[in-house]
Structure formats: C-alpha cells, structure tokens
Amino acid sequence: MARSLKARQAALVAEVRTRGGSWVQVAAAVQRQFGVNRRAALRIAHGWSQGEAADRWNLRWPDDPKTFKNFSYWEQWPASTGYAPSLEVLARLAELYECSVADLVADVADFGAGVPGAHLAGVLEPGGAVAMLEGMDVNDVARVASSWAAQAGSVVAGRSMLLKLSAGLSLAAASAHLLPDGGGTSAAAGAAQEGFSGIWHSRYVYRRPGTVEEIVGEHYVVARQQGSRFVAQGLPHSTGSELRLELNLDPPVATGTWRETTSPTGQYRGATYHGALQMVIDPSRQNLSGMWLGFGRRFTVNAGEWTLTRQETSTSKAVQKAYHERV
Template sequence: MPSATVSVRSKQRELSAQLRAKSRTWAEIAAVLSDRYHVNMRTALRLAHGWSQREAAERWSLRWPAEPKTDKAFSYWELWPAATGHAPPLDVLCRLAELYECRVADLLADVADHRSADSAHQGRAQLAEIERPATSLEDVVARLGAADVHELAKMATTWANGDGSGVNRRSLLLKISAALSLASISPVLTEETSAAAETGERNTQSDDVSGIWHSRYVYPSSGRGKEFVGEHYVVLRQRDNRLIGESLPHSTGSRLRLELALDKAVATGTWREQTSPGGYYQGATYHGTLQLVINPSNQRMSGMWLGFGRDFTINSGEWQLTWCSSDTSKQAQRSYHETV
C-alpha cells in the first residue's frame, strides 16, 4: 500500500478519534470527513469507524452470517450513484445503518435533494434567510432587496401561518405595515427619491458592481485527462468593499459561492462550489482562492483561481465574470434559472 494512502488513512482515523472524544455522533464525524476528503456519506461513515472496505465486509458477515458480503459489494455501494456503482437496496441500507450506528437518511445525505422544487419549501427557505440574525442594517437591506413585493407577501403569509408561540402574528404584521407606510412618506425619503429622479441615476455608488453576472472558469480533470469549463449565473451584491456572490439554480444542481474583498479595481477572496450530485464529482465540495481585475467599464472581471484537486494536488485556471444585468429582482433572476 502506498505510503501516501497510509498517511491519509492515519489522519482520517486520528480526526475521527478526536471528534469521537468530543462526543460527536458517527454521522457528525462522517459529515466532517465527507467535506474534508470529498467522499460520499456511505464511504465517510465507514471511515468514521476506521474500517477498510474489507474490515467492514468482515463485520457485516459476522453479524449476518447467512448473508455474507465482500469488500467488492461495499465498493459498489460506495461508488453509487456513479455508473460504476450499484444502488444499495433498502434492506442493505437498513443493515448498513445498523452496522454504522446511524440513520438510513445519514447514508443518503449526499444524494440529490429535490425539495427546492417544492414551493412551500422555497417559502420556508426564504423566510429562514430573512429571519437569520443580521450583522448590520446593510445586511437586512440586502436580504429584503433580493425579494420582490410578491415574494415578500408570500413569506409574510408563511410566517403568519406558522406556530404562534404566544404571538398574535397578524396583529404584529399590521403594525409593521402601518409603520412602513408612515416611514414611506418621510421627507427624508421623499427628497432622496426626488434627487435621484432629477438626475436620472440609480441611488447607488458609481463603482457598484452589484448585479447578475455570467461566471466562466476553466479547470483540469486529472481523471479524464483534459480541461473543462464551468459556468454559472451569479448574483453579486456589493456592500462597501465586500462582494458576495451566490449562483442561480443550475441545470445540473451545482452551486457556487464567492466572497471577495474589493481594493480599487482588484477583487480578491475565496470561492466554494458544491458540484452536481449526479455528475462526475458526485456532489463533492471544492473551494479555493480567487483574484480578479475589474475593467474600467465595470462590465468584466478577469483573473485566476487556485484550489486543490481530487488527488490533493494544487490546480489553477482562468476565471472570468461578464456583466449581464443590474436588475437583481426575483423576476430578473428567474430568466437565468437553469440556463447553463
């Protein structure tokens, strides 16, 4: 066995032991291993116990001698949902959960989640984002600005229909509505709106790069021996010198997040991508650093990314963002959903 493989397994066992000493459950430990070593949860739960596939198969066969398994069976189950793997039947998942001391759901935590197509789930997710503790007034404004009036109405209805917890939610919403109506006729707001109307300009900084951008980067695939292109449509929101980007729904389920700091015409920060659950990388999460130069027209950013590959080598490649629209309303965003 190569020494590098032995070293990785030793580190995995050491990490698992440290987390177990802190009373972490096997599923919690597996989640850490899955994120750090880019393996699915069926593999991560086995690694959390410190077992090889052969050792796991031996423990299975001791527990259920009438239905013994080999390490090849575990390999097939762990490769799924890739084409080279085999989907474990429900009775197998139940026994794996018993073997690993976890829930059946823990074994499938990395499999595609389609709840985002459920309108009720969408409303709750948006509501949870708004209810999340804000770090500043700008943070609150950014969250509310991302939703149009109809979306806000739906979220308010969802919240009002929730558990009361002793609060008269309808009464509270009516008071908030009345307060906002009074605030809207404030002389300060009226003057601000009038000034913007007279100049014909948006009430934003001239160097604000907020908007919908097309993201395109080039990356190598050591397993397939060539380069590929990753594309997303990203909503960028600027607050002072901070730039946050969240990808819009992708046709494959891939998700991208950018966190950048602006210094004049240079944007520097980090990227994080959760790959397609059904793609070559099986939903693995990758992350790294990124630096971009913004052109004078604020309509293009070009630069390079740096990050680790599947075999733990450091890779790099070109990254380019192209401006599409300054309108980040929900209606504008929908026109870019699943277009790449």
C-alpha cells in the first residue's frame, strides 16, 4: 500500500538527517521532492504540522501568540492568498527552525535587474533588509553577497562588484552621520561596540523556602545583541529544559526578563516559569552577575542568584553544536 504524504516526507527527512544533513539541507531536499516553498520545507524538516509549529512559537513568545493560520499565510506568500512575514517574524522563524533569515526566503524571486544601483538602494533602504542583516552572522552575509556576485557574469566582474561594495560600506561606516552628537559615546552605544554576542554559561540558584536545599539550574545559551538588546536562547539541554533571556544593556547594569520551560520528565513536569532579572556587568564584559525574581508553584515570589559567563564570542552553528547537551 502506498505510503501517505506525511510518511514519505518523514522518511526523506530521516534519510538526509542520518547522512548528517543540516536542517537547511533537509529543507532543500523536501522542497525539491515535494514542491513546497522554503518556509514550509523548513517546518516539515522538523516534522511539525502548522499547528505544532504555532505551539512551539507560543512557548517561546507567549506575548505574541500565533495559530496554524499564521503559518499557513506565511507559507502561501508570495502568492496573493498569503501574507508577507515581517522581518521580526522572519527572525523568529529562523530561530525556531535553526536556520538563517536568508534560508527562509531562498526561493523568492530576485528582480535585481534594471536601473543600475536601484536594486541595491532598495536592499539597503532603512527598515528593509538592514533589519534583516541584524539577524544574520558574518558567514550568512558572506554567502548572500557571494550569491549576488555569482550573477555578475564573470569571476572578475563579481569580485570587482564585491570590492566596490566593501569600499563603499567602509566609507559609510566612517561617516560622521553615524557618530553620536559631539563625537562621544553613549552607554547604549558603548554596549553595542563592546559586543555581547556569543555562547554563555547560565547558572541560577533556587533555595526552597523554609529549607536549606538548593536547586542549581545550568544552561548554555546562544546570545545575540542588537544595539542595547541582549537576547539569549538555551541550546539543547540534556533534560529537555528550555531557557530564554531578554535583557536591556545599560552598562554597568543589565535588566530584563527570563523564561524557563522545565524538563518534561523532571520534578516540575514541563512547567513554564518566568520573572525579572537584574545583573551587574563586569568591566571585562565576560561576566554578568545578579538576582532573579519569579513566582513559584504556589504563586509565592522567590528570588536567587544568577550568573552568566561567556564561553565563546562566535555564534556559528559549529560552535553552538559543541555545547549541545553539555549540561
């Protein structure tokens, strides 16, 4: 008896993953064989229905809930029956599917031909792909730029275009328009210049009320910085626990929120807790230490120590993988 579509998709996903394929490589295979677009292919690569993908979104971002209909609309785009995902949505989908923003739109047509410079101006228009670039690391940017250059018609022309673009961006970066008034550096700008992105070791302590028992929670998180905003997402944990931190950097202080979904097989049975967090930034920018505040199972307010210690400055997939299930 012929296998169902879902079973055939699952078999292909398992085959490519067994060969060591990344999520993007799995999605590319799904796209080729089943004729779906890249956004649907990345979801299928994870084995999720649209409803299951929405559930996982809502676990990470409960303040911005989505349903299967949202995923359906995003996957139908750019057809008239779909809705174009915003850059913020694309960034979150990239985090959910463990890919780059560029991978989500790899199948969208490129209409770059026309008036010289017009396409580039559109790409760099404020509020356009500049915001998208903030969610990409250097390797992703290099890959996209190489793809553009490959369309130049020859190796020499492509290299010439990249060199010209590099020189132009260097001049723009040195422009006085990008300097704070008076040439000084604000605290937020200083935070951005220092750079907090990387792999961090997170450790918090919870003391049970009325006892001397301590529970220590440890995670490795991948953190990305956008201006003064610091967002850290837990890497795969040996117990299945999931952690997310969102902080505002205002040296020497970082203030924000935390959210943890506990181990589905542990004492707290996959319960989700959240609260506030304030930390002091060490002058080395390699350590943050402070206190967390949050509610307990009986809706009492608890508090404890929390530290973050940087392990790596890179956020590449290879570096992230080295910290999978380390705790």
